[in-house]
Amino acid sequence: MVIVGSDTNDGAYEHTFGGPDVVLDVTGSVWSIDIESSPRDEEAWASCLRSRSTAFEPPAGLTITLTGYDGDIGAQRLPDVIRCVSRDPALNPPITPDPFDFSYPTD
Amino acid sequence: MVNVKHNVEWRRKHDPAEGHRIAPTVWYPTSLRDLIEICSNPPGGLTADGSHYALSGAAISDDAFIETNDPSNQEPAMARTLHEVLPGCISQSLLGRLENEPATHYPIHVEAGKRIYQLYSELDYGVGHHPDSLARYIEDRTGRRDYLQPWALPTMGSAGEQTIVGAFSTGTHGGDIDLQPIADAVEAIHLVTDGGRHYWIERLDRGTWAVPLVDDASLRGIYNEASVGRDIEIIRDNSVFNSVLVAAGALGVIYSVVLAVVPQFGLRQRTDLDHWENVKAKIQNRNTDLWRMAGRPSTHYLGVIVCLSPIANGSANRVAIQRRWVAADTQSGVAERRGDPGTPPAIDPRTNSYLFPNAGQSHAFGLHRYPSMIEVACSAGGFLEGVISGLADEIERYVESHGEVVGAAILAVGAVGGGGLLALLPQFALLLVAIRAFLDEFDFEDTTVAEVMEAFRKVLMGASEETGLPAPTFIWRLVTDLFFGSMLTDGEEIEAVSYAIMDTHDYLDRNCFVDVDSLEVFFNSEESRLLAYIDALIAFERNQQAEGRSFFGVVGIRFMRGTDATVGPQRWSYTASAEVAGLHGVRGTRELMDYASRLACDLGVGGFLHWGQRNETTADWLARTLQASGDLGLWRTQLRRLTDDGRLNHFGNAQTRAWGLEVR
Numbered sequence A: 001m002v003i004v005g006s007d008t009n010d011g012a013y014e015h016t017f018g019g020p021d022v023v024l025d026v027t028g029s030v031w032s033i034d035i036e037s038s039p040r041d042e043e044a045w046a047s048c049l050r051s052r053s054t055a056f057e058p059p060a061g062l063t064i065t066l067t068g069y070d071g072d073i074g075a076q077r078l079p080d081v082i083r084c085v086s087r088d089p090a091l092n093p094p095i096t097p098d099p100f101d102f103s104y105p106t107d
Numbered sequence B: 001m002v003n004v005k006h007n008v009e010w011r012r013k014h015d016p017a018e019g020h021r022i023a024p025t026v027w028y029p030t031s032l033r034d035l036i037e038i039c040s041n042p043p044g045g046l047t048a049d050g051s052h053y054a055l056s057g058a059a060i061s062d063d064a065f066i067e068t069n070d071p072s073n074q075e076p077a078m079a080r081t082l083h084e085v086l087p088g089c090i091s092q093s094l095l096g097r098l099e100n101e102p103a104t105h106y107p108i109h110v111e112a113g114k115r116i117y118q119l120y121s122e123l124d125y126g127v128g129h130h131p132d133s134l135a136r137y138i139e140d141r142t143g144r145r146d147y148l149q150p151w152a153l154p155t156m157g158s159a160g161e162q163t164i165v166g167a168f169s170t171g172t173h174g175g176d177i178d179l180q181p182i183a184d185a186v187e188a189i190h191l192v193t194d195g196g197r198h199y200w201i202e203r204l205d206r207g208t209w210a211v212p213l214v215d216d217a218s219l220r221g222i223y224n225e226a227s228v229g230r231d232i233e234i235i236r237d238n239s240v241f242n243s244v245l246v247a248a249g250a251l252g253v254i255y256s257v258v259l260a261v262v263p264q265f266g267l268r269q270r271t272d273l274d275h276w277e278n279v280k281a282k283i284q285n286r287n288t289d290l291w292r293m294a295g296r297p298s299t300h301y302l303g304v305i306v307c308l309s310p311i312a313n314g315s316a317n318r319v320a321i322q323r324r325w326v327a328a329d330t331q332s333g334v335a336e337r338r339g340d341p342g343t344p345p346a347i348d349p350r351t352n353s354y355l356f357p358n359a360g361q362s363h364a365f366g367l368h369r370y371p372s373m374i375e376v377a378c379s380a381g382g383f384l385e386g387v388i389s390g391l392a393d394e395i396e397r398y399v400e401s402h403g404e405v406v407g408a409a410i411l412a413v414g415a416v417g418g419g420g421l422l423a424l425l426p427q428f429a430l431l432l433v434a435i436r437a438f439l440d441e442f443d444f445e446d447t448t449v450a451e452v453m454e455a456f457r458k459v460l461m462g463a464s465e466e467t468g469l470p471a472p473t474f475i476w477r478l479v480t481d482l483f484f485g486s487m488l489t490d491g492e493e494i495e496a497v498s499y500a501i502m503d504t505h506d507y508l509d510r511n512c513f514v515d516v517d518s519l520e521v522f523f524n525s526e527e528s529r530l531l532a533y534i535d536a537l538i539a540f541e542r543n544q545q546a547e548g549r550s551f552f553g554v555v556g557i558r559f560m561r562g563t564d565a566t567v568g569p570q571r572w573s574y575t576a577s578a579e580v581a582g583l584h585g586v587r588g589t590r591e592l593m594d595y596a597s598r599l600a601c602d603l604g605v606g607g608f609l610h611w612g613q614r615n616e617t618t619a620d621w622l623a624r625t626l627q628a629s630g631d632l633g634l635w636r637t638q639l640r641r642l643t644d645d646g647r648l649n650h651f652g653n654a655q656t657r658a659w660g661l662e663v664r
Helices: B032-040 B092-100 B114-124 B134-140 B166-167 B217-223 B239-245 B274-284 B380-400 B408-413 B422-441 B449-462 B470-487 B496-501 B529-545 B591-600 B617-623 B632-643 B656-660
Strands: A002-004 A031-032 A049-057 A063-066 A080-085 B003-010 B021-028 B044-049 B064-067 B107-109 B187-191 B199-204 B232-236 B253-263 B266-275 B303-313 B318-329 B493-497 B516-525 B554-560 B575-583
Touching: A002 B003, A049 B529, A063 B199, A080 B003, A080 B044, B021 B554, B021 B656, B032 B187, B032 B199, B032 B253, B032 B493, B044 B253, B092 B107, B107 B114, B107 B134, B114 B166, B114 B496, B114 B591, B166 B632, B187 B239, B217 B232, B239 B274, B239 B632, B266 B303, B266 B470, B266 B496, B274 B303, B274 B318, B274 B529, B303 B470, B380 B408, B380 B449, B380 B470, B408 B470, B422 B449, B422 B470, B449 B470, B449 B575, B470 B529, B493 B496, B529 B554, B529 B575, B529 B591, B575 B591
Parallel strands: B021 B064, B044 B064, B199 B232
Antiparallel strands: A002 A031, A049 A063, A063 A080, B003 B021, B107 B253, B187 B199, B187 B253, B266 B318, B266 B493, B303 B318, B303 B554, B516 B575, B554 B575
């Protein structure tokens, strides 16, 4: 995971299969993130981003998910996944369940 | 001598009455010579305007304004249909194609101030009524009469009051799923820049005919120093053309354009009500029944109108799906939306154009007033009184039957499976008294929708100290759903001539737009960002309803193909737009609009905003958004070319500079 343009978190963060998740709190007006892999630990690290999706779903709200391939280019086994959750409350207000009960009986 | 006024009250159509500014200088040109004279030695900043529909600051000049068609219909306009270039200067290659190929398209040349409703009316009436028209020229040469047929704009936004140039040059959406926006129907642009230089700009080997439209020597023969004050320069370059196509006015003032129009066609439109939760799952899959309705031809237009106020006990949101198909009926709607100009046709001396009695003078076509609640924002009176009265009757039956008689609205906004509403019966009874009093006391005459709804919201929320928030919120959701449903009829179908369906604007509600706020954000329709954007707005609305506020408006989603314009907002092969529009007068609308704008401007969300609507993006945002494509650099290259490396920059204004649409 490579972060560029953040206030304090720029750099490369490694994650190995089976190891703990890497969790970061990244701040900055404009920063970018990429996902890289090093197949068989032999070649140089290279971007392996395969897809990017955006969702607004409970409980996290505004979330961008990056999915990378593992190993050879295009491989889809054990994909690398980075989930970026917006921490800006002005942009991603907390999702609260509808606080009201507007139900009526069956009959 | 150009018509000019000084110290004029100036405001955009949607600005509140007190929101006007004093424009030190307003020019009202009626010819190319006028424009060249104005631009040759401008007194300061210049911005060209047409209908004043813009909500963004792109319309606001630093100093002087150039009005191409005075919105108050008082001053002379620059809105003629021209024949001096086509056929006067037509190239042999274009003439050969027109004369020897089927009449699938026709080049129409109009001045920039031509309003869209005027243009589609003229096209439908017949381009051959003028003896100097290209259609008559071809008939005289070949005997072919098929160019005398009624013609039509291939696509358009949803309103016809804008000038054609104002609409396309700010990035107005299309809506026809396999068509580019109206900007891409433009084949040539006649641009006047700071300093008075003027350019005839065409695509090179592209476009409808992919040949030069004009004979250069002939064009120079009519647009030269002796005739218009300056010799014309001719450019055939796709990069220049695509940069000028959408430029928010920063490159100069467009004098005229050539558009490729198509034979008139009919459209059939069907409306179906559904839930957002069902529809969103189908938006990214064009093989679903959302896109292809069984037993119907290919869907021509798809629109999804989303009501952000929840129903089904907070678990769903109402949507209206509108589909259109090309149809045979090209007569319905002609009388209502255009009318007959008479024999011989009456001429409007202000615009030097045919005078169609109902063009820009009629209600939207259809069995019902058109679906947008914004469209009826001035006609609140009896309509909203009826909605609220019907609502009160339904609540009364529910209360008096102790929850036994559950009306259709309650069924829709609530959900089966519990006793939550029964527990609110005492609160409903209290609110019913307040609603009846409101109906008795409120003066519904001469009020806008926003005024009625805000007064009604205050009645409900004013009682919340006594009733708590749930009962007033439920009733608010009821009235919102009833209003939405009253604008749209499930299963309704109408068929008419193309413009009667595409132009949904109600021209008789002239004052209802002053309180409207709207923005339009474009997305790659093959990605999930559009869905996330709508879901976020729904969540925001649910949160604010829990605090007694509510957005009063809708989100309209449309689908179209990408544009060739370098900085056009339709940036993807398959583009979707989400237009968020609401009435400021209702507390909660401004809050949601502010949120919708913040979200749209977020780089992570990855949308692109319409230049003519609310657009709070920045130069930094634009640079980063267009970084990968290099399009901003391409656009600025053409800006340098046309402004002498930025020296002739009077067409920039505070807004275009803030966006970074300037030489850097």
